[in-house]
Amino acid sequence: MQSGVRRKTFDIGPYPIPAASTSASSKKLREGRAVTGLASDALNTVVIACTLDGTINFFDFHTAAQEQTLVLPAAALSMILHGDSGLIAVVCDDLVVRVVDIETRRVVREMSGFQSKVLDVTFSPDARWLVAASLDSTIRTFDIPTGRLIDAFRTSSVATSVTFSPTNDFLATAHLDSVGVYLWANRAQYSEVSFKSISDDDIDNVAMPSMQGEEEEEALEELAALAITEKPTDVFVTPAQLDGDLVTLTLLPRSRWQTLLNLEVIQQRNKPKEPPKQPEKAPFFLPTLPGVEHRFDVQHPDKGKDKSKATKVLHKSTGSAESVFWQKLSDENEDGHSDDVFYDYIKTLSPAAIDVEIRSLATLDSQRLFLTALIQRLRSHRDFEAVQTFQSIFLRIHGEVLVANEELRGELERLKEVQVTESERVIELLASSLGTLGFVRDTF
Structure with a gap:
């Protein structure tokens, strides 16, 4: 079937003739x-x-x-x-x-x-x-x-x-x-x-099975005739935090945070061996060079000046505009009552985008705001694994700057205290859960 070539032919041959058959019947049995x-x-x-x-x-x-x-x-x-x-x-x-x-x-x-x-x-x-x-x-x-x-x-x-x-x-x-x-x-x-x-x-x-669609359509028509006069008031909505003593995760896939932690390794592994070659661009009418043989002049003008100008304009526009990440971070309240806008936004970003935004925190004020946002989230017992990932990336990128500047020592000490406290709470909760699970498993 793939090659379209006939491979073999199976010939069934004539009908097997019984020993007691006559010549007339045997001739008939040999037909098609x-x-x-x-x-x-x-x-x-x-x-x-x-x-x-x-x-x-x-x-x-x-x-x-x-x-x-x-x-x-x-x-x-x-x-x-x-x-x-x-x-x-x-x-x-x-x-x-x-x-x-x-x-x-x-x-x-x-x-x-x-x-x-x-x-x-x-x-x-x-x-x-x-x-x-x-x-x-x-x-x-x-x-x-x-x-x-x-x-x-x-x-x-x-x-x-x-x-x-x-x-x-x-x-x-x-x-x-x-x-x-x-x-x-x-x-x-x-x-x-x-x-x-x-x-x-x-x-x-036996009666035939009911066909899908006929009975269901009649039931939907009957339900459509019923008008809802009042909206239900007892609708249960799961709160963001079930209990203040519990630790809530982001409910996002674990691979998202693993990718963010190992983003440099992934980028290095996926880096192409050779840069992509741009296709040669030529005008519709090519000029010819003088000579007996037909030769086309395919030389391109130098566009280095235009490229440098475009790069300068791009850098200028990039530096003047503030990212949404910085705007959400600036709106965070430092008194400990966050409206979750910043973390709701950062959860929607890809690992590469989060890495770029954390690297863009070049000033001391932006780093202080980010440290404060991490401290507030740890104290609220929410998004524990996300905060751990952000903290690891931030300290790995800006660790030398944080150590060299005394202005950020207070925020770093507060972050250390809250991190130790929350880590001990998580370890205690895990140990308690494992002990309860072991007891139930051994009992039953």
Whole structure:
């Protein structure tokens, strides 16, 4: 299929002539034969073909040689192979489904009792059951080891196709007068069922499963007619902090803070080995150089001056504008009552953007404000892992500046005290939780 090249040809040859047949009948048996089904085993060693004149032909997959022909007592209309068990279910014209083993190449079971033409058959995933749908609107289930009919039900519409789910939970059917797929639950998965043999008198009429959309649409229309007069006042909203003694995290993925902590390593690892090459730009009409041969003048004018001017303008505009990060940080209240605007904004930034904003804190006033914001958040017992990440990045980038300036010593000492206190609280809470969990686990 990928190359489009024909690889092999499997020739079923003439019909095997019985020893007692006459010359006239043998000539008739040698006429054109119709192939009604094809299958290949799981290891691609055998190719099986069934024909309308009632034969099953076995071929070697690699040599395309016909190895054996199995003659059936009736015409073979279709067949299906169960790859794991090596069983073939052949639908015959005499209203019998025959099960053939591809290893022994013999008919091992015959499923009969159909009142009309068999339209489709399927194996259960474990190859223990065989489900067949016939033209008399009946779906029958046979037990393959015993060959008995263990379940049958009649539907209002003829089932044209049946198949099992891979987990053996559902049976999917398609019916004659519907474009939908109906699912039937397998009771053997969740309840005790009897697998005794049944007769045609035990076949019950079963209603079709409800189609999705019809009943639900009627229910929605009824609900839409009901008008809500008053808004509910007892709606529960989860608070940002359940209890003042607890420690609340940001509820963001852990990989977000791990990426921020190791951003330099990630950038160094993802750094390209060579800078990208810009494509050569040329005008629509290229000037030619003097000479006998046609040569184009593709030299570009020097744009270094324009680039330097653009860089200066960019630096000037960047220095004059204040970032949203700095505006939110400046609005933080230093009396310990924060409105969470700054941390709500910084949670929306990417790790690279947070790293850039922390690096942009170049003045002592901005660093003092950031230290104060960290202290306030630690005291509020919220966003603990985010504060630890911001603190680690900030001290790693501006550590030398903080040590060299005496103006920030007071904020650093306050941050140290709050950090030690909160760390001890978190360790105590973790130890208490682990002890309670161990006690419950050992008890039960």
